Amino acid sequence: MKASKEIAEKAERYEQLKAEIDKLYEELEEFANENGLEDVWVTGFGVSQEPEGEERLNGEFCDQCIRGEDSGDGTYYYPIEGSTQYLWVGYSF
Numbered sequence: 001m002k003a004s005k006e007i008a009e010k011a012e013r014y015e016q017l018k019a020e021i022d023k024l025y026e027e028l029e030e031f032a033n034e035n036g037l038e039d040v041w042v043t044g045f046g047v048s049q050e051p052e053g054e055e056r057l058n059g060e061f062c063d064q065c066i067r068g069e070d071s072g073d074g075t076y077y078y079p080i081e082g083s084t085q086y087l088w089v090g091y092s093f
Contacts (some may be wrong), residue, residue, distance in 0.1 A: 043091055049087075052075065060076065063077075
């Protein structure tokens with residue numbers, strides 16, 4: 001069996017996108033680590049119109065669920081400069 005040219009092109013594109021995603025993740029994870037999430041596993045990022053959870057310092061919000069004595073997950077919301085939107089960072093611990 002041989003792979004089609006179309007499948008090979010998709011594999012090549014996948015490699016390119018994955019490299020870009022990995023670089024973006026590293027940069028976003030660095031931001032999260034520098035802003036209070038250094039001791040958790042960062043699971044995702046995005047932009048939200050509205051934050052959820054409890055308000056913290058500087059207009060930040062945290063929506064967290066404890067699953068056991070020392071485990072859980074949550075989403076932290078950082079206000080975006082010059083915007084009404086929030087950068088969200090999903091995490092687990």
